[in-house]
Amino acid sequence: MNTALPEDITEFAAVAAKRFARFGGPQAALRAETEEHLRDEARSALADLGAFDLDVRSSADDLLAAAVLCQAAGAAALPYPLAEEVLAIDGARLALVNPEAPRIDHGDLAGEWIAADLDGTRYHVQPSSRTSAKLGPFLVPATLTGPDGTVPAADVDTHLTLGSWRILGALQQALEITRQHVTTRMQFGKPLAEFQAVRFTIADASVAVRGLFELAKFTISRPESTAGQVRSADALVLRLKAADTARQVLRTAHQLLGALGFCDESDVSVLDRHTQPLIRLPVSSEMLALRLMPGVRGGQLETLFSEPVAAEPV
Amino acid sequence: MDYDLGADAVELRKRLRDLISTHIPEGFLGACTDDPKDLTTTESFCKLLASDGLLALAWPKEHGGGGGSIWQQTVLREEMWAHHEPRGAQYMGINWVGPALMRYGTAEQKTRHLSAIASGEVIWCQGFSEPEAGTDLASLRTRAVPDGDGWRVTGQKVWTSYAQMASWCVLAACTDPNAPKPKRLSLFLVPMDRPGITVRPIRSMLGPHHLNEVFLDGIEVFADEVLGEVGDGWRVMREALAFERVGIARYARCESLLDRMQTDLGDDWDRLPESIRARWVRALIDLRVARLLAYRAVSLQHDPSAGAAASAARIATTTCDQQVAELLFDVLGPSALDSGTSARLHGAVEDHWRYAQAATVASGTIEVQRMLVAREALGDHG
Numbered sequence: 170m171n172t173a174l175p176e177d178i179t180e181f182a183a184v185a186a187k188r189f190a191r192f193g194g195p196q197a198a199l200r201a202e203t204e205e206h207l208r209d210e211a212r213s214a215l216a217d218l219g220a221f222d223l224d225v226r227s228s229a230d231d232l233l234a235a236a237v238l239c240q241a242a243g244a245a246a247l248p249y250p251l252a253e254e255v256l257a258i259d260g261a262r263l264a265l266v267n268p269e270a271p272r273i274d275h276g277d278l279a280g281e282w283i284a285a286d287l288d289g290t291r292y293h294v295q296p297s298s299r300t301s302a303k304l305g306p307f308l309v310p311a312t313l314t315g316p317d318g319t320v321p322a323a324d325v326d327t328h329l330t331l332g333s334w335r336i337l338g339a340l341q342q343a344l345e346i347t348r349q350h351v352t353t354r355m356q357f358g359k360p361l362a363e364f365q366a367v368r369f370t371i372a373d374a375s376v377a378v379r380g381l382f383e384l385a386k387f388t389i390s391r392p393e394s395t396a397g398q399v400r401s402a403d404a405l406v407l408r409l410k411a412a413d414t415a416r417q418v419l420r421t422a423h424q425l426l427g428a429l430g431f432c433d434e435s436d437v438s439v440l441d442r443h444t445q446p447l448i449r450l451p452v453s454s455e456m457l458a459l460r461l462m463p464g465v466r467g468g469q470l471e472t473l474f475s476e477p478v479a480a481e482p483v
Numbered sequence: 484m485d486y487d488l489g490a491d492a493v494e495l496r497k498r499l500r501d502l503i504s505t506h507i508p509e510g511f512l513g514a515c516t517d518d519p520k521d522l523t524t525t526e527s528f529c530k531l532l533a534s535d536g537l538l539a540l541a542w543p544k545e546h547g548g549g550g551g552s553i554w555q556q557t558v559l560r561e562e563m564w565a566h567h568e569p570r571g572a573q574y575m576g577i578n579w580v581g582p583a584l585m586r587y588g589t590a591e592q593k594t595r596h597l598s599a600i601a602s603g604e605v606i607w608c609q610g611f612s613e614p615e616a617g618t619d620l621a622s623l624r625t626r627a628v629p630d631g632d633g634w635r636v637t638g639q640k641v642w643t644s645y646a647q648m649a650s651w652c653v654l655a656a657c658t659d660p661n662a663p664k665p666k667r668l669s670l671f672l673v674p675m676d677r678p679g680i681t682v683r684p685i686r687s688m689l690g691p692h693h694l695n696e697v698f699l700d701g702i703e704v705f706a707d708e709v710l711g712e713v714g715d716g717w718r719v720m721r722e723a724l725a726f727e728r729v730g731i732a733r734y735a736r737c738e739s740l741l742d743r744m745q746t747d748l749g750d751d752w753d754r755l756p757e758s759i760r761a762r763w764v765r766a767l768i769d770l771r772v773a774r775l776l777a778y779r780a781v782s783l784q785h786d787p788s789a790g791a792a793a794s795a796a797r798i799a800t801t802t803c804d805q806q807v808a809e810l811l812f813d814v815l816g817p818s819a820l821d822s823g824t825s826a827r828l829h830g831a832v833e834d835h836w837r838y839a840q841a842a843t844v845a846s847g848t849i850e851v852q853r854m855l856v857a858r859e860a861l862g863d864h865g
Contacts, residue, residue, distance in 0.1 A: 170554055171484055172775075172782045197532035233484070239735055250522055278849060348860055369850070375860045376776075376795045383775035390484045406768050413765075458761040465746060465760070470767055473774070474742035 172386060174237070181218075182237035187215050189245035195342075195436035198246035198443055199265060202306045208278065211249040214242040215242075225255050225327055229393075236389045243338025246436075248307060252331035256324055258283055259414045263320065264294065264471070265328050265453045268313055274446040276309030284313055285320040287329075287460065293307035293317055305446040308323040322397055328357040330388055332447050333404075337385050339376050339444040340415055342439050343422040347371065348424050367425060367467040374421040381414045400467040405457050412454040415444065492554040498564040504805035506531060507569050510829030514571030514648075515692040518643055524804040525571025529603030538570065539577055539601040540600070544687065544848050546585060546593070547601030553781055561735035567831075572645040572692075576600040576607040579655055587711035592672060596651070608649035608675070610640040610697055611720070615863065616700070617642075620655065621664045621717055624701060627656035627671070633705040638669070639698055646682045646695035649675050654704075655716055668716030671704045672857040679701065688837050729780045730846055733800045737807040741766065743828055746812060755814065762810050769806060773799035791859035801842040801849060808832075808839035 174182075182402045189420055192214045193200070193207075201207035215221065223231040235255050242251050253262040253275075261281035264273040268286050276282060276296030284294040292315035299309055348371065361367045388407040389457040422437045423430040430437045438447055452460075464470035488496075505530055512524040532538040533547075541556045542548020543725040551559070563570055570577070581600045584593055599605045616623035624788040627639025636656050648653070651674055657781070658669040679702035685694040741763065745752055752760075776796040783789045811832045817827070822833045842847035 170486055170778060170782060171489055172486070172779050176486060282758065352861055362861045368861060369853045372798075372853035372856040372859055375856050376798045379779075379792075380772040380776055380799055383779050384772050387485060387486055387771075387775050390486055392485075392487075397604050406771065409765075410772065411770050458764045459757070461764045462760050465763060466765065470764070471768070472738040472742060472767060473565070474738055 174231070174386065178233055178237055180242055181234055185238050185241035186244065189241055190217055192245065192247070193264075195246040197444075199247045199433055199439045201248040208248050211247050214247070215251060216256075217383050220251060220255060223255055225331075226323070233330060233389055236360065236385070239331045239334040239467070240338035240341070240385075243335035243340075243444065244342035246339065246439050248275070248443070252328055252335065253282075255331070256328055258320065258324075263299060263324060263328065265325065265332075265451045266292070266294070266311065266313070268292065271311040271313050272305075272308050272446070273311050273448060274305060274309075274450075275307045276311055277307070280397065283320075284311065285325060287325060289319045289322050289325050289475050290316045291318045291320050305449075307440065308446050322401055326401050329404040329408045330385075331412075333391070333407045334442060335383055335445050336411040337378075337381055338414050338441045340381065340411075340418045340446040343418055343440050344371075344374055344378050344435050346435070347374070347422045350429075370421055370425065373455055374418045377414045377417050380471075381410055384410055396469075398464075398467075398469045399440070399471055399478050400465040402461060402471070405461050406470065409457040409461070410452050412448045413458070415448045419444075424455050489552065490554065492558045493556050495551075496558045499559065501850065502528075502531065503562070503566045503569060506567060506572060510824050510831075511567055511569065512829065512831060512834045513569075515689055515690050520760045522571065525569055525573070528569045529571065529573050532570065533601060533603040538603050539581060541797065542581060542585075542597075542601060546581070547598045547762060551586050553763065553784065554704040557732070557778070557781055558644065560729075560732040564732045564766045565735035565739040567736070570603075572606040572608075572648055573600075573603055575609055575645070576605065577649075579723050580607045580609075583641075583710065583719060586722070587719050588644060589707070591707060592710070594830045596672070601852075605651055606645055606649045607651045607653065608643050608652040609650045610698075610699075612642045613639060614641050614643055619799070620720065621668065623655060623657060625654075625656045626660070627669060627704065630703070633708075634671075635701045636673075636699050636704055637701050639696065641685075641694075641696050641702060643682075643695045644693050646675070647684055647692060651675060652680075652697070654699075654721060654807070658713055658716075665717045666714045666774055667714045668720070668851075670716040670719055671708045672710055673702070673704055673708060674855075677704075678837075690834070690837065692840075693838075694752040725754070726846075728799050729777055729784075730800070732777065733804045733842060734770045736775065736835065737803055738770050738774075738832060740807065740811060740828070741770075743831070744814060748814075759813055766803070766807050766810050767802050769799070773803045776800075788859065791856050794855040796847055797847070798852045802837040802839060802851075804835075804842040805842045808836040811837055 186398055198209055223235045225232045225235045239251055250262060254262055256263040261283045264282055264284045266284045273296050277299050282294045284292045292313040293309050296311040298310045302308055351367050354361050384407055388403045390405055419441045426437055429435050432438055463468055468475040514522045528540055531780045536549035539548040540551035540559050544550045568613045584596055611620055612621045626638045627634035653669055654673045657667045659667055679700040681698040684697045687694045778797045780792040780796040785793045815827055815832060826833060
């Protein structure tokens with residue numbers, strides 16, 4: 170067993186983080202809410218890094234590279250639908266939607282879209298325009314027509330997984346900002362970090378983020394031989410844990426940053442607002458839990474004691 | 484990056500499950516029960532493991548161990564705890580007394596103790612905690628006063644697990660009250676039948692044998708019973724306990740209990756309230772995370788960040804223990820409080836709930852683990 174990211178992937182992640190910092194990080198994402206050209210520049214940053222040359226469907230190395238790229242994009246709140254574009258089908262970006270209330274993050278960008286729900290049912294999609302929302306400022310309501318066939322279950326799984334890596338990056342960054350704040354912010358004559366309540370809160374958030382990171386690495390590393398239904402359950406598990414962890418860690422960040430954390434001049438505010446679509450969509454974590462319930466008895470939600478699930482016939 | 488435990492570890496898991504299903508009676512809930520047969524079961528099972536080199540799997544072969552890989556050791560920890568620790572009271576001797584002897588023991592101490600531990604013939608207890616020194620062990624008050632070539636030890640230990648059944652004790656005592664705190668303590672390897680030692684069991688919700696008081700009334704200890712150097716007990720204790728940094732694989736018992744309960748419920752599982760089934764899903768996810776954090780801590784064992792990684796794993800797994808205890812009680816509803824072999828899963832759920840209350844207290848409280856994680860994240864503020 171080797172639970173560490175490979176060195177070349179770690180280096181790639183560091184290069185990506187630098188490039189996104191050069192783009193302007195979360196404050197550039199904030200400006201992108203009103204300055205249209207910045208999303209084009211975000212795409213250029215991704216293109217510089219070779220994001221759109223990654224073959225996430227057939228290369229495990231490329232998939233891992235895409236994962237850490239999503240993580241770095243999450244940390245920078247990069248205003249671009251990265252996972253949607255690396256999973257494009259016939260040039261059309263792939264959006265995961267809830268057919269009952271279809272919304273697409275960055276759906277107003279030029280270019281074709283197709284949509285799929287969590288069952289893999291494929292739809293034609295007609296995005297409308299942005300609504301100036303505070304939470305998910307690039308979120309666009311859309312109209313679906315169809316259904317029109319299916320997309321592979323593996324695409325849905327990868328979509329959920331890459332989105333979870335993006336949430337992970339946002340949470341790691343939010344925790345780092347919070348860490349820096351409590352070690353420098355003085356109250357009652359000493360740094361916040363000297364108050365035990367603050368230390369314990371940071372410890373709990375740190376354990377939560379560490380746990381999500383380990384789960385994300387495990388999920389992205391599942392071998393080819395893993396049964397498809399198990400991989401699908403794994404992707405749902407990761408997304409559910411990412412959404413739950415996001416609620417805990419972002420709440421911690423807001424609480425410890427105080428009023429500052431609500432201000433857009435704080436990156437925590439931008440990270441929180443821009444990550445909300447991934448945390449809430451295509452369905453709530455309660456709905457994800459519902460989808461996982463049959464996997465408890467069926468063994469798709471693997472444990473140390475579950476019986477192996479047979480690979481389904483191709 | 485891969486999460487394959489390796490063929491030898493997978494094979495070991497199968498072998499252990501076979502041994503357990505053959506030699507451990509159905510409904511076995513560990514050695515700490517009112518039924519003396521359970522202790523006998525663990526004694527014979529330990530000898531069986533020892534004969535296969537599995538009892539001291541982590542130990543080098545020269546000391547009677549199995550020379551197993553870290554992932555084989557992980558599997559052993561998981562399977563033993565999942566099946567209610569059929570090694571019984573051997574856990575302490577195998578997991579840290581033995582390794583501490585290998586590092587700090589004299590040749591004579593190694594000869595005397597290591598093969599006995601590796602063969603499952605002796606039970607050890609740990610005389611550390613005192614009424615006024617629990618987490619803050621360096622403040623303990625039991626005094627060792629020089630007497631001839633050795634010492635006379637007087638004091639009181641508390642919470643001492645297995646003290647009634649143990650034949651040996653690693654005893655911590657203050658040998659120099661005027662020394663700086665880290666230099667006050669020494670460790671002694673003392674037989675429990677030494678005159679002046681009195682053990683009093685403490686009735687508790689955890690069950691018998693878990694908690695005892697040990698009174699030391701001027702007991703004689705000898706120079707050749709010191710483990711490590713005189714005055715170096717605090718360092719030896721800290722380093723020895725690091726051998727067991729990752730701690731008990733509590734997640735494995737939880738996963739096993741949920742699996743057994745699901746099998747027991749059969750189709751009734753689908754009729755559980757949706758809120759319970761959602762908690763069940765989340766519990767399985769949290770257990771997976773706890774397991775992965777433990778694997779991370781194991782893989783980092785020689786890294787400077789291993790301490791915080793192990794503390795993170797402990798926080799995750801101990802809170803899962805209590806989460807699963809509450810979940811299973813809510814699954815059972817009115818019959819949750821039933822105990823004994825006629826209860827659901829032979830009383831394993833009720834047993835788990837009681838023992839889970841200690842999960843965030845035993846072997847380093849969750850508060851201490853939080854302090855260690857915070858120290859890595861924030862530095863030494865506070």
